[in-house]
Amino acid sequence: MDYEDIMDNILVLVDEDGQEYEFEVQAELEIEEETYRVLIPLDEEEDDEDDEVEVIILKVVYDEEGNEFMAEIEDEEEWEMVADAWDELLDSGEI
Template identity: 50%
Template sequence: MTEHNENMEMDNTITLVDENGEEIEFEVIDMIQVDEEEYAILLPKTKDGVGEEAIILKVGIDDEGEEILYEIEDDDEWEMVANIWQEGLEESEDTQN
């Protein structure tokens, strides 16, 4: 996915442009903070609702001060964020039961 600078706080849906120039709508299902960095957890929207495989993008600020999303290039960073998000989901499920 390429970076995108749409304000995510307007609603829970954003549109990103992939490497082929195709627009894909995503539902923002979670925002998490890890080590002073912010990450967006997104699910692709499908005709039937939303997809099942979440993606994680890092939130940054571009030169104009706008919020952007970009891929996490470091595998260790991605793994750390994915694990923290998964742990949060499991804790949330435990408190609901």
């Protein structure tokens, strides 16, 4: 996904087909010299029976020209490390 814009904690990502998706940025995590963003999709309808909110965590990456992109975390160990950091942040009450 291509990084397009951050305004007032709203991030618009564009997929390979040019489809735009809006997310609210919940947190930006710096872990082992890498940056990750925790996002909540804005177009998701909330389910009244389930208070859990879908959270998406993406890694900030750069191309050769320095353009910022968001990428899925493919390494399971890296994913667990970032998910644990997010859980700790939630448990601390800072979010």
